[in-house]
Amino acid sequence: xxxxxxxxxxxxxxxxxxAGLYAARARLxxxxxxxxxxxxxxxTTDWVxxxxxxxDGISGFELMDKMTAHVDRFxxxxxxxxxxxxxxxxxxxTIFLGNGETIQARTIILATGARPRKLDVPGExxxxxxxxxxxxxxxxPFYRQQEIAVVGGGNTAIQEAIHLTKFAAKVTVIxxxxxxxxxxxxxxxxxxxxxxxxxxxxxxxxxxxxxxxxTTLRLAHKDxxxxxxxxxxxxxxxxxxxxxxxxxxxxxxxDNAGFIRTDTEMATSIPGVYAAGDIRSxxxxxxxxxxxxxxxxxxxxxxxxxxQATPH
Amino acid sequence: xASDKVLHVNDSDFDNTVVANDLPCLVDFWAPWCGPCxxxxxxxxxxxxxxxGRVQIAKMNVDDNPATPGKFGIRAIPTLILFKDGxxxxxxxxxxxxxxxxxxxxxxx
Numbered sequence: 001x002x003x004x005x006x007x008x009x010x011x012x013x014x015x016x017x018x019a020g021l022y023a024a025r026a027r028l029x030x031x032x033x034x035x036x037x038x039x040x041x042x043x044t045t046d047w048v049x050x051x052x053x054x055x056d057g058i059s060g061f062e063l064m065d066k067m068t069a070h071v072d073r074f075x076x077x078x079x080x081x082x083x084x085x086x087x088x089x090x091x092x093x094t095i096f097l098g099n100g101e102t103i104q105a106r107t108i109i110l111a112t113g114a115r116p117r118k119l120d121v122p123g124e125x126x127x128x129x130x131x132x133x134x135x136x137x138x139x140x141p142f143y144r145q146q147e148i149a150v151v152g153g154g155n156t157a158i159q160e161a162i163h164l165t166k167f168a169a170k171v172t173v174i175x176x177x178x179x180x181x182x183x184x185x186x187x188x189x190x191x192x193x194x195x196x197x198x199x200x201x202x203x204x205x206x207x208x209x210x211x212x213x214x215t216t217l218r219l220a221h222k223d224x225x226x227x228x229x230x231x232x233x234x235x236x237x238x239x240x241x242x243x244x245x246x247x248x249x250x251x252x253x254x255d256n257a258g259f260i261r262t263d264t265e266m267a268t269s270i271p272g273v274y275a276a277g278d279i280r281s282x283x284x285x286x287x288x289x290x291x292x293x294x295x296x297x298x299x300x301x302x303x304x305x306x307x308q309a310t311p312h
Numbered sequence: 313x314a315s316d317k318v319l320h321v322n323d324s325d326f327d328n329t330v331v332a333n334d335l336p337c338l339v340d341f342w343a344p345w346c347g348p349c350x351x352x353x354x355x356x357x358x359x360x361x362x363x364x365g366r367v368q369i370a371k372m373n374v375d376d377n378p379a380t381p382g383k384f385g386i387r388a389i390p391t392l393i394l395f396k397d398g399x400x401x402x403x404x405x406x407x408x409x410x411x412x413x414x415x416x417x418x419x420x421x
Contacts, residue, residue, distance in 0.1 A: 036351030036407060043347025061347055080354045082409050098411060129388040129405030138346040141375075142387040213387055233387070 003092040005031050007301050008105035010083050010095065010246075013040020014287050015277025016111035017067045018294030019301075024074035026302055031103070032071070033095065035082045039064030040113050041240075041278070042287055045156075046137045046163040050183075051287055060137070063287070083112075083246045088270045091308070106308065107272045107301040110247065110260060111294060114240035114278035114285070119151065123207030123214075124236075131214025131233050132207060136160035139233070140167045148233035149174055149217055151204055157237040158182035158190050164235065165195040172229060174199045174219065199229070207234060242279055255281040266297035272304050314353075317360035319370040323377040330370060331398040336420035337368040338413075341384075341391045343375045348407035349390040355410045359417065367417055396420040 007023050009016045012034030023030035032038075042048070045060030054063070071078075082098035092104045116134035118124060124132055133139040136150075140163060148168045150161040153175035159182070164171050173190070178200045180187050190196050201222035208216040217229045242258040253261045253269035259281035266274045276293035278285045321329045321339065330337045340356050342349035360369035374381045374389060384393060384400070393403040394416055401420050404412060 035409060036348075036355060037353055039347065039351065043351055045347075061345075061350075080358075082411065084411075098409075129391055129403075130385060131387060133388050134406075135346075135348060135388075138343075138348055138390075139388045141343070141345075211385075213385065 003104040003106045005029050005103065005105040006305055007031070007107045007109065007298070008033060008093075008095055008103065009109045009111060010086075011040070011111035011113055011243075011277070011279070012038035012068075012078070013111060013113045013277055013290060014042060014064075014067060015113075015279075015290040015294035015297070016040075016109070017064075017071050018291040019109045019111060019276060019298040020071045020076040020078075020294075021067075021074060022295050022298035023301075024071060024076040026298070028302065028305070030076065031105070032076055032078045033081055033083055033097075033103075034078065035080070037080075038068045038071075038078070041115070044135045044137055046160060048287065067291075085246055086248055088248055088251050088273050091272070093272065107304055108274070109266075109294070109297045109301060110268070110273065110275040110279055111277045111290075111297075112243040112246065112279045114242050114259075116236065117239045117241045119204055119236050119238065121204055121206050123209065127207055127209050127214045131209060131231075133233060133235050134237070136164050136235050136237070139235075140164050143168045143233045145169045146232045147172070147230065148235065149204075149229060149231045150235045150237060151175075152237040152239070153177060153180040153182060154237070154239065155182045155186060157235075158186040160235060160237055161196055162186070162189055162193060165193055168195065168233075171196045172199060172231070173197070174202050174204060174217075174229075176203050177201065204234070240278060240285065244279065257281075265300045266293055267300055272301070272308075274298075274300055315357035315360040315369075317364050317369065318357060319368055321370045321372050323379040326372070326377075326380050330368075330395055333368050333395075335366065335368045336394065336396040336401070336417070337370055338417055339393050339395065340369070340371045341374050341381055341386050341389055341393070342371060343373060343389055345375075346389050352390055352407045355413060358410065359413060363417060366421065392416065394420050 260275040274297035276297040277290035
């Protein structure tokens with residue numbers, strides 16, 4: 001069966017774009033499908049200081065502009081469309097698009113990424129966009145001179161807490177443990193910032209508010225006590241959940257949290273199907289390893305295509 | 313490609329261009345520093361082409377126009393508000409998919 005493409009890459013973040021770069025340079029007949037604009041979650045990152053080659057750091061926005069320009073230089077075919085489903089079995093794998101169209105390829109790289117995880121507490125959905133936010137770079141400027149909270153203790157939470165001090169009068173970091181997971185240099189910056197205070201061993205129980213939006217957080221402390229924290233905004237930065245809604249769960253092996261299991265060469269449980277970046281089941285989610293996995297997945301796909309080569 | 317069907321509105325012309333519009337209007341409140349706003353940009357352009365003549369798709373830069381977002385209590389972007397006969401029909405916050413935006417628009421048709 002003749003497929004439309006040798007390779008389809010689903011997702012245009014750092015993993016998908018790097019896979020695309022390698023595919024374009026390998027002169028594969030390849031297509032990258034992205035639902036919005038290329039860049040992925042990095043677009044929501046204020047500043048990137050840990051991507052090698054940028055000694056002065058770079059904004060998330062600019063880094064992804066550069067990655068997009070890089071694949072454009074090698075003329076990777078891109079398409080902006082929503083993938084609603086896929087059939088990954090057999091030699092020709094089918095991608096279903098939101099407009100009813102189908103496209104086939106012999107290999108697929110799944111680089112669909114992840115999105116911010118929710119707290120799952122009362123008030124979170126009700127006040128979403130009215131004080132509850134998952135993107136500090138997007139919504140920080142709406143909180144000038146206000147008192148706000150950040151939930152989380154990882155790199156994203158601490159990086160964005162520091163960013164939010166540019167706008168807010170006071171930023172309270174609420175963390176369920178007694179120490180941060182964020183890298184040491186971010187911890188040092190946060191501890192030295194007199195606009196940031198910490199509430200340790202504490203979880204948010206409920207988000208309350210009125211017509212104006214969020215007004216109060218109900219907090220539960222580890223010692224069994226509770227308290228109320230008056231804030232106008234709460235930034236929830238507690239990790240990610242997989243963008244897996246379009247994946248065929250009955251065909252593809254996922255872990256308990258819904259991320260795709262692969263081997264060390266990025267091969268999934270289905271021959272010819274690879275995964276890279278934040279959608280992959282793994283411990284660490286960094287821009288640099290997403291990019292590295294994208295390269296690895298593409299090289300694995302190439303090898304698979306070479307082994308499957310047919311006379312026509 | 314950016315669609316020429318998207319109307320760029322501001323604080324001073326909002327009443328004339330959106331509130332008084334005979335067509336339902338979907339207004340995308342955005343800012344240049346907002347990554348997810350950029351991410352849904354191509355979807356907004358597609359919607360403008362697809363709903364041309366039936367729904368006016370508009371964009372407002374909240375950086376340059378503080379009054380209107382304040383009036384509608386916007387504290388997160390992108391926020392998309394659907395207006396019909398000058399009244400708010402419904403709204404969505406965040407970079408949602410095209411299908412969800414089509415569902416939103418259909419509430420005014």
